[in-house]
Amino acid sequence: MKFYKKRVSATIWQRRRLCLQANTYTTMIPGRFLDFSRCSRLRRRLQRVERKILRITGMNPDDFRWTRSQRKIERVGELIGERKVLLDRMFAGTPEEVARMERVNGLLFDLTQQMYRRSAALYRKVLTATYDPAFDDDVTVEGTLKYNCDGDNSVLCMTNDGYYGSDFGRMLRIIDWLYVRECDGFRLPEIERTICKSMESDDGPNMRDEEFGFENDLDDGTTWAEGALRHPAFKHICICHAVHDICTYKSYSIPDLLRMNDFWCEVKVVHQHIVEQDGSRMGWWERCTFEEFRDKMLAEAEQRPACYRFGQYIANRTMQLFPETAMLIMNAGTNNCFNDDTKVDAYLHEVFEQL
Numbered sequence: 001m002k003f004y005k006k007r008v009s010a011t012i013w014q015r016r017r018l019c020l021q022a023n024t025y026t027t028m029i030p031g032r033f034l035d036f037s038r039c040s041r042l043r044r045r046l047q048r049v050e051r052k053i054l055r056i057t058g059m060n061p062d063d064f065r066w067t068r069s070q071r072k073i074e075r076v077g078e079l080i081g082e083r084k085v086l087l088d089r090m091f092a093g094t095p096e097e098v099a100r101m102e103r104v105n106g107l108l109f110d111l112t113q114q115m116y117r118r119s120a121a122l123y124r125k126v127l128t129a130t131y132d133p134a135f136d137d138d139v140t141v142e143g144t145l146k147y148n149c150d151g152d153n154s155v156l157c158m159t160n161d162g163y164y165g166s167d168f169g170r171m172l173r174i175i176d177w178l179y180v181r182e183c184d185g186f187r188l189p190e191i192e193r194t195i196c197k198s199m200e201s202d203d204g205p206n207m208r209d210e211e212f213g214f215e216n217d218l219d220d221g222t223t224w225a226e227g228a229l230r231h232p233a234f235k236h237i238c239i240c241h242a243v244h245d246i247c248t249y250k251s252y253s254i255p256d257l258l259r260m261n262d263f264w265c266e267v268k269v270v271h272q273h274i275v276e277q278d279g280s281r282m283g284w285w286e287r288c289t290f291e292e293f294r295d296k297m298l299a300e301a302e303q304r305p306a307c308y309r310f311g312q313y314i315a316n317r318t319m320q321l322f323p324e325t326a327m328l329i330m331n332a333g334t335n336n337c338f339n340d341d342t343k344v345d346a347y348l349h350e351v352f353e354q355l
Contacts, residue, residue: 039090043165046086050167053079053174061173067181077185080175080251083166087253090164093233100158100258101234101243108242109219111145111265112192116216118267119143119194120209126269127205136199137274137282143194143214143267145242147252147260149176154262168259175251186251191242191263228254285321290352297348311337314344318351325354 056076057066066072091097123141131139148154149172161168179189195213209215218224224244225234231254246252252260274282278296285293297314304313315338318326329350330336337347 039163042086042090043163046083046090047165049079049082049086050171053083054167054170057170057174059170061170064177067177073178073183076174077178077183077251080171080178081185083171084251084253084256087164087166087255088228088247091228091231091254092160092163093231094160096159097255097258098233098237101254102237104257104260105237105240105243108145108191108263109240111263112216112219112240112242115143115145115192115265115267116194116209116214118265119197120212120214122267122269123197123199123203123212123214124205126199127203130269130271131199132271135273136271138272139199140196140270140272141194141267142196142270143265144190145192146190146264146266147176147246148262148264149173149260150262154260156259156261158259164255166255168256172252172256172260175256179250188249191245191250224248285352285355290349293352294345294348298344309341311339311341311344311347314347318348322351322355325351329354 053076056072057063066076119141126139126141152169155169155172175186178186182189197213203212218241221238223238224241225231225237225239226244227248229239229244229247243257246257246260247254272282276284278299280296281287284296288296297317300317301310301313304310308316315326315330315336319330329347330338335343335346335350337343
């Protein structure tokens, strides 16, 4: 009987000490009481899940030899999903966490807006200054917003780290790696991205951002608080789409988001010069006469494999280059040269006229 009392006393003391270390988060939110024993059970489950992950990945975050096994990658992905669910269930919503959410939510909204504005500004720069028809066959502008976990500086500490008991540094590094390599279930590393805008001849520098397609129409003043983000502590915050993407569509929990410290907003302009073996540039048929178009196609046909007849090769080649146009003409039948070599010239003329 005495032994039983000692065990009970020790257990009560251990629970009280852990409660003090966690800053008594069970009473931090008015009107919301978190069951301490429930949180303890969730913490133990979380730590078991993370131990399983680290048994596969190892303790060194820079050692990715485990990624040579697809089976291990899939297992880690499953465990990461379990970890997210447990952390979201444990989320306490303390005043510190609410303040951090307000800051991160505002930051991600601002970065998204900057991404769209900068993309539009650089596209205007292409139209007015950097476009060179002698080189540029195509010019694309695209903006992205990502989280990059690249060491200790990419993960912040919080006073309630002990309450969750997660190894946030290693876990965020592993999750980030899975997104960077676009493993199964981790295919979309970007938090936000603009359209990939190709240069169009009808565009002018005086057009509005929205007319170019650079518009953040997902953040319209309506909160994206769904799933775990529908938390009483966040009811006064208009959750932006970037936060929604991280905590709903990706394998990050709310506690993970609050510790992220390395967001990369990038806008890339790509000038492309695309040339075929004979020197023809992309879209060459738009800059030639019918005679030049026909001569190029006939010259290619002269080098066709022996198994192809002349008209058959011309029909197949135009199907590769201009599938919709070629299909319409062949279905019409009048100038279909697939089975009739004598119709090659008429067929090519009809293709050229419809391009």
